[in-house]
Amino acid sequence: MKISGSYTVPIPRDEAYKLLQDPVILAKCMPGTDHLEKIGEDEYEMKMKMAIASFSGLFTGKVKIADAHPPDNFMLLVEGSGKVGFLKGSGLLNLTPQEGATEVKYEGDVQVGGTIAAVGQRLLESTSKMIIKKFFEKFAEAATQPTT
């Protein structure tokens, strides 16, 4: 499944680029993530409890950053698996400056498997979009908050 879209975050590009690779920020913004641990260069492991209305599930996953071209773009590789299925995504994030803000364009491919793929077919695309939307909403929030 191909997905693409864009969000504008209210911080300058250099800062946005940096924060998008900050494990603390990522952990905060990935919906339901309660734990993110560095397991290699630009690679993190996490546990996520995803909950979308009545749907919920526990996932363990990995995030990896590759092909980094600061401050323009990087590849984000996400993998998550749980008892109800798995998700694998790879996306190119392109950052464009916009008067003190940054437009983040993403374009990627999502693979979903297991029960979710078999029964949630009609919901998959919306779910992916929703997770990404939530991520950027939280990211915008986290980015504009003073770091602790």
Added chain:
Amino acid sequence: MATTTITKTEKLVGKAMRRQEDPRLITGSATYVDDIQMPGMLHACILRSPHGAANIKSVDIAAALAHPGVAAVYVGKDTEKVGPVPCGASLPGLRVPHHYVLAIDRVYFIGHPVAVVVATDKYIARDAVDLIEVEYETLQAVTDPEKAIGPGAPPVHPEWPDNVAFNYHQEGGDVDTAFAQAEVVVKQRITSQRLIPSSMETRGVVADYNTGDKALTIWSSTQIPHLMRTLVAQMLGAPEHKVRVVTPEVGGGFGSKLNVYAEEALMGFVAMKLGQPVKWIESRRENCMCTIHGRGHVDYFEVAAKKDGTILGIKLKLIQDLGAYHQLLTPAIPTLSVLMMPGLYRCQNVRADIVGAFTNAVPTDAYRGAGRPEATHGIERMVDILAAELKMDPAEIRLKNFIHNDEFPYATGTGLSYDSGNYAAPLHKAMDLIDYHNLREEQRQARSQGRLMGIGLSTYGEICAFGPSPATPAGGWESATVKIEPSGMVTVMTGSSPHGQGEETTFAQITADELGVGIDDVIVLHGDTAIVQYGIGTFGSRGTAVGGTAVYFALQELKKKIKKYGAMLLESEEVSFSDGVCVDHKTGKSVTLAEIAGASHRAMKLPPGTQPGMVETYFWEPPNFAFPFGAHAVVTEVNRETGDIEIKRYVAVDDCGNIINPLIVAGQVHGGVVQGLGQALWEQAVYDDNGQLITGEFMDYAIPRASMIPWIETEHTVTPSPVNPLGVKGVGEAGTIGCSPAVVNSVVDALSTLGVRHIDMPMTPEKIWNLMEGARA
């Protein structure tokens, strides 16, 4: 022994009788496999691969084993010696992957079994499955058969990187000359999509092992209890005589239970290991993923013809999506398509090439029609395409090419001998019923108003009554035992194992007529290898044509014995037996069947050279297949706005030879047609590029509901089969085979004014809308 008044019993064969099996089914007192409860019974739940292709790096069962209530957990290495899951079909050069009952170190399709948990309760077993941790290394999968055999495809089985399981070639006549002489050649790629058979009852197995007797009993929802017994015994290394297979009530099969699956042997293995009964019931999701699929063809057809519509030659390149393994008959199914590819037409010049393609998907195998619907769909589409090319009427081109009535038995270019036929009769009848000529006028008017109305015909033939043993992988005969109990009541034991076809009724009708007893005086037993002599099973529209014929012949043997006892009891040289009574016409004296049966069991006196008792067994080997045929006619209208297809009329005229029970035959036709409609309009098993089954539940796999289908008008012509004394041909698959080409022909006809010449199934509204948009552009 008195002189009794002889009353002629009403003949039951040919009568629309309600079914003998129904009282238990309508009151909820039938026993399906999930209804079996046994003391100490354990429950199994299977962990399955969520990936289409992956290496198994590790399986950790510790937490599952420690879960309270879990009796055992088995993984691939525990069951390595069980099996393999058998493939009964053989083709030259066939590559047969070793099909373990649980995956060892690699999974080949989504749903591939990886581990089995056995627990005291199915809720616990399900919980424990979630406690197993499997580490997979995912691999690239391929699910499209054409891509699979194309360049650069990932290998399904690393040892065969081209993904080709077999190549098969068959040829008859002189194809090259036919094509060289052709005035017109039409070509078309025609697909027949993967379908999920979807019997309402999923599969299920109960296994029980008696440790004292060292005897295994397996209850399975199957169409082939005896073959299963033989094969499961082999898979488990158990002596066949100590394996009993019981088929309880079976909630539909449609070919999907004409198989031996990993789970049957796996449950046998568990029961033998643990010495306790164990039950496994497939979920619907498992059924979608792991029970065989049907169809899965990509066909490239070419038809050569003269300008007057005479068909000269047919070429077919057939790519069969096999899935990852061969189940019982997987590679044989497309060869049936080849046999049937000339349809009802006088064309001797035929050439077919099959490529069997491995894909990362569940195996395909027999599903209602098994190879014949694909062939019929192809040839019936091609004939319409040819008619369109030549601007001929689709009925006219068919009538021109039909095999003539005086040519039967007719030897086809594919090596079959069509038994009997009158192919124009059902077509004429269907056209009359639907008022074909006025319809064409109506269509002209509709078109002038901008409406998209279509009329579609199909004239199908099929191979039924499987079949002569040399032509089938496991013996094509069938058996019957008929016993007359001392009271005169009659017990029939058939090797056919019906699951909805109503053979408890039709076989009782045949028996009642032959013996002159009432239908309620007959019971038909089936589906238990400890009760019934060896048999083959119910599939391929063979139940009545082969199994019923075996009953008929057993009855003829029995009647000889009855007459011997009758003659002895009447102290007569010559007696006749009819309507349940032996009569000496010289003296007028008679003796009833009950009196004869009683005397044969009491055995105070025996006719010379005759054994006591009243039982005969007959194993009948059919000399040929039987070949039913018919014509379906469909009127459709396409909604210009949405692409929705409305079926305005559906007429099915079938010729299945003599009819034992018209009510049951009508039911078979209705059900068959609706499965054909399902394929034509809605059903498709969809895998994504990673091998995920997108249509993994009834939420996305659309089997027809009552409101989606039209009234089906059925009629018959009757051309008895000379192959069996009952003159029956078989009807179980006819509706399905006749349906899909008629519907597609009708919709293509509707859209022909837009330049549409072919549509692949399922004809979803979006597909139709896209065609209309394309034409507008």
Added chain:
Amino acid sequence: MISQQFEYSAPATLQEALDLLANEGAKPLAGGMSLIPMMKLRLAAPEQLIDIGRLRELNYIRREGEQMHIGAGTTHWDVESSPIVRAHCPLLSETVSNIGDIQVRNRGTIGGSAAHADPSADYPAAFCALEAQFKLVKKGGERVVGASDFFVDMLTTALESGEIIAEVIVPVEQRGTGVSYQKCVQPASGFAIVGVAVRVSSEFVRIGVTGLGAKAYRATNAEEIYTSTHDAAKAAAVVADGADSNSDIHASASYRKHLARIYTQRALKEAASRMG
């Protein structure tokens, strides 16, 4: 087929239910027509279920002045068969008869359907067209939220943790208003590929759309065009503009948008013909 374990409570009163729902991990169970299948597939695993399906307090249909008040626990069948609803809110009667099947309508509730916010559910189209108000209650609080604010995203509503729908409030339809619900049915699941609910009178038009995007919405742009032109085709032409359309094997995004336009046109025409 088998859900994970959970605790179950069947409170006798709404108050008691709200107290229980204040616990973390507690989830309300009404008819269970969406939740239970998800639990069986283990896509949902609530720790505690509070059965509000048997609370009589939530089961009523009342007309109060110009409004209809429908208790959240009212089943689809009770709405479908209610003469009051048929007389005063025919759009709900028509819409509800399209939901699932007899058995689902016998168990499923109006509040449960709204709270689940399935993007392909039928009811939300009507809620949008009716500008329904949802009375939401939680321990120590009550508020009213309009349909446009209630449906937030796919399977996501304005409901907060511990909060449930107590009542759905819809207007009593005035004489001269015509209504229609037109649905393109997904052949397997029976859900709406798209569903369009319309109310139209000489004064106003309301269009609610379900199935097209992540959530049901009111198509105000189409309403405006219809108001100024009374041309169903023109209004329908913009109904999907800007919508981020769903896409699946049953309908691609572009076909869904096309269907939304066609079904809007049909619904507008039928509603207009029923204005009487």
Added chain:
Amino acid sequence: MQTTIHVTINGKKRSDTVEPRLLLIHYLRETVGLTGPHIGCETSICGACTVNVDGKAIKSCAMFAVQANGCDVLTIEGLARDGKLDPMQQAFWNEHGLQCGFCTPGMIMTAKQILERNPHPTEAEIRDGLGGNLCRCTGYQHIVNAVKAVAAGKGA
């Protein structure tokens, strides 16, 4: 955690202690021993599990047994009285409204509800009413005939 439920099933009262997650269909089939209702799917589509709870046809695979506490449950086994078939059962038999029989118990329960609510339905109404029950064998035509026959008073 176990809960005690009190249920009237086919006219007989009983009490059982059940796990909350026990589905009504499993309770009926395994605890009570009424195996007439069947399980054909897990997404509440097929309707093979249809029984009647408090006068309403419901899918017993989409209901927990605890939700039936205090309810009156009628299953296919409770239809025939004193050996006399219910008219709908009789009509399914007469009209050949079943083949493999697996969907039949649920189909009959729904068919009865259709006529309870609409004694003289059109064919379209019958087909629409059967929307929650899948049959893979019959093509539905004989089932429709059976419902029509009962509506016409021919079931008895």
